[in-house]
Amino acid sequence: MNDLTEYVTLISSDDFSYVVLRSTACISPIIRRMLDPSNGFMEASTNTVHFDNINGIVLEKVCEYFYYNEKNKDAKDVADPDFPTELCLELLMAADYLDV
Amino acid sequence: MSGRRGGNTIRGPRSALTDFLAANNISAQQIRDDYQRRRQEGEEDAGEGASAQAPQQDDDEALAVAAQAEEDEKQTKKRKRNEKDAIDKIKKAKASKGGKGKKKAKRGDPDLDDDDGEEYEDEFNKKARPAPGQFEHCEVCSKRFTVTPYSKEGSDGGLLCTPCGKEFTKDLKKEQKAAQKQPVSRKRRKMESEKLDGVAAGGAKSLVQLCINRIAQHHDDVEELGDLPENLLDRLSAIFSKKRVMKSKTLPLFLRPDLDAVIVHDAAYLEEEDYQQIFAVCPNMRKLALSNTCQFKDASVDYMLERCHNLQHIQLYAANLVTEEMWHRLFQEAGSKLHTIKLKWLDAAFEDDVVAEMAECCPDLERLKLKLCRRLGEPAVEHIATMKNLKHLSLQIGNSVSNDTLIDLVTKRGSKLSTLSLDKFIDADNEVLQAIHDNCKRLSKLRFSENDTVSDAGFAALFTNWSNPPLTFVDVNSTRDVDNNNPTGPEEVIGVGSSGFKALMAHSGPALKHLDVASCRFIELSAFIDVFNGAQTYPALEYINISFCNKVDTSVTAGIFKSCPSLKQLVAFGCFDVQDVVVPRSIALIGVPRAQDAIEQFGVGIGVEEAIGRMVEVGA
Numbered sequence: 001m002n003d004l005t006e007y008v009t010l011i012s013s014d015d016f017s018y019v020v021l022r023s024t025a026c027i028s029p030i031i032r033r034m035l036d037p038s039n040g041f042m043e044a045s046t047n048t049v050h051f052d053n054i055n056g057i058v059l060e061k062v063c064e065y066f067y068y069n070e071k072n073k074d075a076k077d078v079a080d081p082d083f084p085t086e087l088c089l090e091l092l093m094a095a096d097y098l099d100v
Numbered sequence: 101m102s103g104r105r106g107g108n109t110i111r112g113p114r115s116a117l118t119d120f121l122a123a124n125n126i127s128a129q130q131i132r133d134d135y136q137r138r139r140q141e142g143e144e145d146a147g148e149g150a151s152a153q154a155p156q157q158d159d160d161e162a163l164a165v166a167a168q169a170e171e172d173e174k175q176t177k178k179r180k181r182n183e184k185d186a187i188d189k190i191k192k193a194k195a196s197k198g199g200k201g202k203k204k205a206k207r208g209d210p211d212l213d214d215d216d217g218e219e220y221e222d223e224f225n226k227k228a229r230p231a232p233g234q235f236e237h238c239e240v241c242s243k244r245f246t247v248t249p250y251s252k253e254g255s256d257g258g259l260l261c262t263p264c265g266k267e268f269t270k271d272l273k274k275e276q277k278a279a280q281k282q283p284v285s286r287k288r289r290k291m292e293s294e295k296l297d298g299v300a301a302g303g304a305k306s307l308v309q310l311c312i313n314r315i316a317q318h319h320d321d322v323e324e325l326g327d328l329p330e331n332l333l334d335r336l337s338a339i340f341s342k343k344r345v346m347k348s349k350t351l352p353l354f355l356r357p358d359l360d361a362v363i364v365h366d367a368a369y370l371e372e373e374d375y376q377q378i379f380a381v382c383p384n385m386r387k388l389a390l391s392n393t394c395q396f397k398d399a400s401v402d403y404m405l406e407r408c409h410n411l412q413h414i415q416l417y418a419a420n421l422v423t424e425e426m427w428h429r430l431f432q433e434a435g436s437k438l439h440t441i442k443l444k445w446l447d448a449a450f451e452d453d454v455v456a457e458m459a460e461c462c463p464d465l466e467r468l469k470l471k472l473c474r475r476l477g478e479p480a481v482e483h484i485a486t487m488k489n490l491k492h493l494s495l496q497i498g499n500s501v502s503n504d505t506l507i508d509l510v511t512k513r514g515s516k517l518s519t520l521s522l523d524k525f526i527d528a529d530n531e532v533l534q535a536i537h538d539n540c541k542r543l544s545k546l547r548f549s550e551n552d553t554v555s556d557a558g559f560a561a562l563f564t565n566w567s568n569p570p571l572t573f574v575d576v577n578s579t580r581d582v583d584n585n586n587p588t589g590p591e592e593v594i595g596v597g598s599s600g601f602k603a604l605m606a607h608s609g610p611a612l613k614h615l616d617v618a619s620c621r622f623i624e625l626s627a628f629i630d631v632f633n634g635a636q637t638y639p640a641l642e643y644i645n646i647s648f649c650n651k652v653d654t655s656v657t658a659g660i661f662k663s664c665p666s667l668k669q670l671v672a673f674g675c676f677d678v679q680d681v682v683v684p685r686s687i688a689l690i691g692v693p694r695a696q697d698a699i700e701q702f703g704v705g706i707g708v709e710e711a712i713g714r715m716v717e718v719g720a
Contacts, residue, residue, distance in 0.1 A: 088318075089328070092315070092332060
């Protein structure tokens with residue numbers, strides 16, 4: 001498997017799967033390293049990453065953030081994305097874990 | 101009866117009511133005519149609709165007409181219904197009030213149609229506002245109060261008592277403020293503020309930053325912060341302090357028994373009980389960093405000494421209520437374990453002999469920062485010179501310290517020091533620099549700022565043939581001759597000048613991360629161009645401050661962009677020759693004047709080469 005697939009799968013602790021573009025997921029340096037085939041991780045060969053510490057709802061918001069980030073990377077004065085306040089703390093921990 | 105004036109004669113039936121209406125410039129006749137007209141129109145439409153439906157016609161046109169007529173009918177019906185609703189509402193409202201007046205008017209006016217009378221009487225027989233001095237019930241709280249000319253009207257038309265009235269206007273003002281559009285200049289200022297804070301102004305913010313902002317916004321609703329790691333906790337407490345919401349209520353969010361460090365960036369709102377709480381909840385802390393701790397008193401220090409036996413790092417800024425004896429006690433009891441002491445802004449107490457005590461009781465002290473402690477002077481420096489394990493020393497002492505003492509300090513401690521910061525020692529001279537040159541072999545951070553005695557030659561001598569490896573942090577801001585009668589400076593350049601700057605960059609260029617030469621206005625343009633010539637790279641340089649070096653111009657900026665691949669921030673306040681800069685990606689340019697929105701001040705998707713190319717075009 002020399003060609004990298006365009007899409008990768010992110011699976012949450014409660015078994016929700018999210019299929020996203022590889023380029024967006026790799027905004028997180030952690031995920032990028034996990035999926036990098038030269039590191040020899042299992043995730044790289046299966047193009048799937050399991051997150052045992054992030055639940056489905058939070059992971060969904062994280063994926064939304066990935067797309068928001070890639071879309072607005074070179075733009076000026078972007079609006080902040082909307083997300084529910086209750087999710088904030090868990091989202092913060094997930095964001096810190098993913099270094100994003 | 102009033103109103104029998106010349107121009108006010110009313111034709112037609114008169115009653116007390118019509119007189120009243122006339123006095124208020126309302127024509128009863130006009131209202132009656134309007135009403136009649138509306139009734140007639142309604143009847144006609146209804147009639148049309150009915151006649152259109154009766155004949156059975158297959159013609160499209162006829163159907164269309166019928167449809168149209170039905171529409172009209174519907175509309176009129178709706179209008180009539182609305183009118184009826186309105187009238188019913190008014191009737192209901194009038195049911196309790198003004199019944200008497202209505203009956204009177206009716207009886208006195210038999211000629212008027214019953215419906216007419218009701219309708220306009222309803223609409224215009226509104227209860228008049230009670231005169232000041234009379235009693236009225238508050239709309240909100242139903243309390244009785246005296247009406248004044250200043251009584252506010254509530255949302256339903258009734259009057260409000262004074263406290264409710266105040267609340268009402270406050271709410272109204274808040275709503276108006278929220279609905280107001282923010283002026284454009286506010287947005288620009290916010291952008292600059294974010295840039296200075298290091299938050300990326302271009303592109304998307306990081307998710308961590310967004311969450312932190314959101315939590316700070318809703319600080320009132322947060323109940324506990326769960327298991328956040330310490331670095332996030334620190335960032336959150338920083339934002340809370342910035343927004344001035346670090347108070348007794350929000351403090352417990354940041355206290356957990358397992359915490360190693362308690363850091364509060366702005367403890368201005370915290371009081372004695374809060375400090376007790378800190379030490380009660382986190383007795384195992386090793387690091388305590390409180391800034392603006394104005395309410396930190398002796399009793400709190402006492403409790404701290406009682407509870408916390410693992411303290412290794414104490415950082416107290418502005419703890420002005422702690423007495424002299426308490427400082428002595430603090431060092432006597434906790435001194436043996438301390439290896440970091442940072443104290444700033446102590447005006448009321450903290451004399452030289454406390455420093456002596458410190459030197460005696462804290463043998464393991466490695467980091468010492470004493471800034472803006474008003475009562476310290478030369479003896480303090482002498483005592484510091486005896487601290488054998490010092491690795492990081494940062495001093496700013498207001499009272500004059502002789503050069504000999506400074507030289508003595510550097511000679512004795514220089515060899516172990518990796519950080520030396522001598523801020524605002526105005527009279528320190530070339531000899532001190534010479535001492536640094538001779539004794540410091542492992543410095544990595546050097547600050548020697550706000551000085552107008554050392555010459556350019558002195559700086560050049562420091563950095564030439566120095567056995568110290570390249571520095572990572574250099575701050576020589578405001579080293580220049582200050583003389584209003586001689587703005588171009590003396591013949592022999594005082595402060596960091598061209599040769600000093602070139603020597604500095606030659607020595608430390610490879611490893612330098614942070615460079616600050618603000619206000620070194622005698623560095624010539626040629627020196628800047630030589631140093632930042634594009635060919636020479638400074639791989640680690642991330643932050644440059646060339647504010648108020650007014651010889652800098654756009655070509656220097658272009659050179660900087662080219663020579664510093666890792667650059668993140670370039671601060672250039674007061675450099676008026678820097679114009680039309682095109683900033684490459686991920687660099688924040690701060691402080692350049694005449695910056696309009698058209699000129700991108702933060703790197704937006706442009707590579708360095710392209711940016712420089714564009715600048716050269718513009719300059720040419």
